[in-house]
Amino acid sequence: MANMDTADWTSAIDLKLPIAVQAHAWIKRAILTLELKPNEALSEKELSLKFGISRTPVREALIKLADEGLVDIFPQRGTYVSPIRxxxxxxxxxxxxxxxxxxxxxxxxxxxxxxxxxxxxxxxxxxxxxxxxxxxxxxxxxxxxxxxxxxxxxxxxxxxxxxxxxxxxxxxxxxxxxxxxxxxxxxxxxxxxxxxxxxxxxxxxxxxxxxxxxxxxxxxxxxxxxxxxxxx
The missing domain is CATH 1.20.120.530 (GntR ligand-binding domain-like)
Structure with missing residues (x-):
């Protein structure tokens, strides 16, 4: 994954609001602005650590991003930012x-x-x-x-x-x-x-x-x- 400042990611999440929604918005913005580049590997564990949250809302966010065509999820192989198709x-x-x-x-x-x-x-x-x-x-x-x-x-x-x-x-x-x-x-x-x-x-x-x-x-x-x- 890209080398991003963990503090920036952690401060992005307000624990009083729906966490998965915020994680989705933050990851999506990073993909759209190419901070996270096409074909870059995405780790649920690493993202959850960067956000300071559990892996469940990160998984939910990635599934939604896959539905939007921005993430490719390959069982047993990993999750990647989709190329532009x-x-x-x-x-x-x-x-x-x-x-x-x-x-x-x-x-x-x-x-x-x-x-x-x-x-x-x-x-x-x-x-x-x-x-x-x-x-x-x-x-x-x-x-x-x-x-x-x-x-x-x-x-x-x-x-x-x-x-x-x-x-x-x-x-x-x-x-x-x-x-x-x-x-x-x-x-x-x-x-x-x-x-x-x-x-x-x-x-x-x-x-x-x-x-x-x-x-x-x-x-x-x-x-x-x-x-x-x-x-x-």
């Missing part, structure tokens, strides 16, 4: 686009002033993150921007479906962030989506969202060429 990336993007274009359609049809203000405030934070080149912060704000629409439309299970399928896709998204101009382009696309929602222009909002969600494909060939060890 292009068929799963493509499928995840397809599912995400189908759901999020439907969500943005509903959002554009029903947006109120409070929701519009929420998106504008998020965009202001995105703009600052782009200017300061805070890529990790931008990705988090990107997630909040998209989540805000499902939240406004009262579609929490729809958002959970999106989260459960897009793990492989998120690793490609994260790898794409440092490419020159990429984050700025994503911000401009978010701004266009927000403007269409604000104007109640449903079809334009849907078109902008569809175009935005396909942006990830522009960098995949380059990533596969430059970082072949990360892909299946």
């Amino acid at each position: 292009m068929p799963e990336v493509i499928e995840a993007q397809f599912i995400r686009e189908a759901l999020e274009t439907a969500v943005v359609r509903k959002a554009a049809q029903t947006a109120d002033s409070a929701f519009k203000s929420r998106l504008v405030a998020n965009l202001a934070q995105q703009k600052a993150a782009v200017a300061d080149e805070r890529l990790a912060d931008f990705m988090q704000l990107d997630e909040l921007f998209h989540h805000a629409m499902s939240d406004f439309c009262n579609l929490p299970r729809g958002w959970r479906v999106i989260q459960n399928v897009k793990g492989q896709l998120d690793r490609v998204r994260y790898l794409s962030l440092p490419h020159p101009g990429h984050v700025s382009q994503l911000y401009v696309q978010h701004e266009a989506i927000c403007e269409a929602i604000g104007a109640g222009d449903v079809e334009v909002a849907v078109d902008h969202m569809s175009h935005h969600l396909r942006e990830v494909f522009k960098s995949i060939k380059e990533l596969m060429r430059d970082k072949p060890s990360l892909f299946a």
Whole structure:
């Protein structure tokens, strides 16, 4: 496993809250940001020691990550971070686009002033993150921007479906962030989506969202060429 500061892992767990949920979120974040790299071995014992918790919640977290396609569990052989598998990336993007274009359609049809203000405030934070080149912060704000629409439309299970399928896709998204101009382009696309929602222009909002969600494909060939060890 990667050489990570044990204190950082231990402090991540609040024993007053569901432990397996927190372990899952922490390990998932480490996988998505490539702190834990594809094909890296994962040890229940080592993870439990790093978190300062028992092995049971770690096992539960790893099983859930396996369901999300981010971990491969081989009986008698061990548990490993999954490589990035292009068929799963493509499928995840397809599912995400189908759901999020439907969500943005509903959002554009029903947006109120409070929701519009929420998106504008998020965009202001995105703009600052782009200017300061805070890529990790931008990705988090990107997630909040998209989540805000499902939240406004009262579609929490729809958002959970999106989260459960897009793990492989998120690793490609994260790898794409440092490419020159990429984050700025994503911000401009978010701004266009927000403007269409604000104007109640449903079809334009849907078109902008569809175009935005396909942006990830522009960098995949380059990533596969430059970082072949990360892909299946």
